[in-house]
Amino acid sequence: xxxxxxxxxxxxxxxxxxxTLSCSPISGHRSVSWYQxxxxxxxxxxFEYFSETQRNKGNFPGRFSGRQFSNSRSExxxxxxxxxxxxxxxxxxxxxxxxxxxxxxxxxxxxxxxxL
Amino acid sequence: AQTVxxxxxxxxxxxxxxxxxSCTYDTSESNYYLFWYKQxxxxxxxxxxxxxxxxQQNATENRFSVNFQKAAKSFSLKIxxxxxxDTAMYFCAFGSSNTGKLIxxxxxxxxxxx
Numbered sequence: 167x168x169x170x171x172x173x174x175x176x177x178x179x180x181x182x183x184x185x186t187l188s189c190s191p192i193s194g195h196r197s198v199s200w201y202q203x204x205x206x207x208x209x210x211x212x213f214e215y216f217s218e219t220q221r222n223k224g225n226f227p228g229r230f231s232g233r234q235f236s237n238s239r240s241e242x243x244x245x246x247x248x249x250x251x252x253x254x255x256x257x258x259x260x261x262x263x264x265x266x267x268x269x270x271x272x273x274x275x276x277x278x279x280x281x282l
Numbered sequence: 283a284q285t286v287x288x289x290x291x292x293x294x295x296x297x298x299x300x301x302x303x304s305c306t307y308d309t310s311e312s313n314y315y316l317f318w319y320k321q322x323x324x325x326x327x328x329x330x331x332x333x334x335x336x337x338q339q340n341a342t343e344n345r346f347s348v349n350f351q352k353a354a355k356s357f358s359l360k361i362x363x364x365x366x367x368d369t370a371m372y373f374c375a376f377g378s379s380n381t382g383k384l385i386x387x388x389x390x391x392x393x394x395x396x
Binding site: 208 | 317319324325326327328329332373377381382383384385386387388389
């Protein structure tokens, strides 16, 4: 099976702009989670989508949003970019069987966002 | 709230030797999952090993094994016969049941020296 893919891999934006990142999960996986990785804060959970519904949300401002499509592909959007949004954004997918337990999350290669 | 702590920011080991990375966590839950992920310089997060809290037996995957001490809330990773390709940052992660949220430790950078 193909792994998790993320596009674009690299992105440069300026403050105030908005950005959309895309994630395609492993075929058959229905859950997609997003994480932000920075040198200062480490890896932080943004949100999780399952069956087109947001199941969990991390402690990030409303400028960070996401959605999931019927084919399980997910997008996250950051509006009004700030310098502090520069980070590696990682997407992970997992298969949920019966909504029980914690299935292993498999990560994509990430999108590196630089805000100038 | 759950927390994960990795107290060793950096470690080094000689090729072919054994090294242990430490991880402690805090939770009030009884059913949860623990993971070790590896992130090489490419930044691709790779699953190393997974442990279910309800299982008493420690998980093993080839040269990688864990020492899971539930009462002490400790979850260390042992890498045997270290190889140059093991050089990476290693993250310990906690996952609650029925949620796609992982809580990560700050990571341990492991350098394997020839």
